[in-house]
Amino acid sequence: MPIASRALAPCMTLAAALLLPLAPRVAMAQLPEETIPAPVCDMLAAHPFDPGRFGRGTTLHQIDADRAVGACAAAVEADPGNSRLIYQLGRALEAAGQADEAQARYTRAADTGYVPAMSSLAILMLYRENAALTDAPIALTWLRRAADAGFAPALVTLGDLHAEGRAVEANPGTAVGFYRRAADTGNPEGQLALAGAYADGTGVTQDDAEAERLYRLAVAQNWGDALNDYAWFLYQRNRDLPEAERLARRALASMPEDGNVSDTLAAILTRRGRAVEALPYAIYAAARSPENAEFHERLGDTLRDAGRMDDAVTAWRRALELTQSDDQRRRLNERLSAAPAAAPAPAPAK
Numbered sequence: 333m334p335i336a337s338r339a340l341a342p343c344m345t346l347a348a349a350l351l352l353p354l355a356p357r358v359a360m361a362q363l364p365e366e367t368i369p370a371p372v373c374d375m376l377a378a379h380p381f382d383p384g385r386f387g388r389g390t391t392l393h394q395i396d397a398d399r400a401v402g403a404c405a406a407a408v409e410a411d412p413g414n415s416r417l418i419y420q421l422g423r424a425l426e427a428a429g430q431a432d433e434a435q436a437r438y439t440r441a442a443d444t445g446y447v448p449a450m451s452s453l454a455i456l457m458l459y460r461e462n463a464a465l466t467d468a469p470i471a472l473t474w475l476r477r478a479a480d481a482g483f484a485p486a487l488v489t490l491g492d493l494h495a496e497g498r499a500v501e502a503n504p505g506t507a508v509g510f511y512r513r514a515a516d517t518g519n520p521e522g523q524l525a526l527a528g529a530y531a532d533g534t535g536v537t538q539d540d541a542e543a544e545r546l547y548r549l550a551v552a553q554n555w556g557d558a559l560n561d562y563a564w565f566l567y568q569r570n571r572d573l574p575e576a577e578r579l580a581r582r583a584l585a586s587m588p589e590d591g592n593v594s595d596t597l598a599a600i601l602t603r604r605g606r607a608v609e610a611l612p613y614a615i616y617a618a619a620r621s622p623e624n625a626e627f628h629e630r631l632g633d634t635l636r637d638a639g640r641m642d643d644a645v646t647a648w649r650r651a652l653e654l655t656q657s658d659d660q661r662r663r664l665n666e667r668l669s670a671a672p673a674a675a676p677a678p679a680p681a682k
Contacts, residue, residue: 369406370417376400377420377427381485381519382448384416391556392427394587400424415446422452431460442474451478451486458489458499468499479510484519487511491525495534504535515546520555523547527558531565540569551579559583560593567600576600591620595627598634607637618647625654629664636667645671 377400380389404421422437441449454475457467478486491510494503508529514522527546530539550558563579580597595617601610614634618627632647652664
């Protein structure tokens with residue numbers, strides 16, 4: 333198909349131009365100017381599981397917030413009654429760290445009956461920094477409405493709440509029931525949550541075969557978290573490490589800034605005897621999540637295997653400062669005791 337003439341659309345962005353083959357065959361000069369921001373907003377901020385979305389959608393943490401806020405604000409200005417665009421502006425604002433503004437847009441869209449907005453509103457109210465306890469009943473009402481409408485992310489979140497005991501009574505069996513309902517819709521988040529329950533034996537009888545079946549269903553949808561979690565599942569069981577590495581690299585391509593994925597790949601490479609190759613990923617993961625004791629422990633392991641024992645000791649000591657786990661504390665003390673010519677720990681400040 334020939335490229336559209338610039339003379340017909342002097343302000344056309346690349347994102348909007350990519351949608352032109354899908355548009356009706358009308359002259360560009362006849363398209364009202366205000367129709368341009370909406371498809372850009374859809375491309376930048378649509379929820380990947382919104383049944384009303386246009387395009388593939390993107391996870392909240394992958395939204396290009398600066399571009400999305402501008403595009404979606406322009407789209408809402410051009411079509412102020414469009415609940416989908418109002419909701420997507422809320423997602424863009426949340427990605428930009430503007431929680432109050434995001435909550436206002438989610439509420440506006442939810443009040444019109446837009447189901448994905450109900451779910452996002454509830455999640456923001458429950459998990460935002462300094463969330464008010466008085467908001468929990470309102471949030472749960474919205475979340476249950478979205479779940480009753482069959483919106484899989486709401487079902488998964490209800491499962492998470494019961495698994496954590498947040499705003500509801502902790503009940504792993506109830507959590508699994510919500511995960512199963514989400515998985516039965518074919519949703520990869522639901523499949524992944526249920527796989528994790530079977531892998532750990534939480535709320536259900538532990539069953540690696542069933543966990544692996546569910547991981548594969550989610551991976552088949554190229555869901556980034558599923559790629560990473562299945563890779564970690566294989567790593568933990570020391571099974572098929574070449575496949576685990578392939579999965580982790582696919583996850584990294586999908587989520588290049590996610591420290592969890594970098595940590596997974598680093599752990600796999602280290603176990604495969606390639607600690608020097610693993611080191612940049614391990615360093616990045618620990619820097620990305622500086623309070624994560626597990627990441628610092630594995631960074632120490634990678635540094636040790638790369639021949640940098642002094643640096644390994646520093647990483648293990650940092651993990652020891654951070655950990656709340658007796659098991660991890662025991663492991664770290666064993667590593668430090670076995671470290672040859674380890675420098676003495678610094679004396680506590682007076």
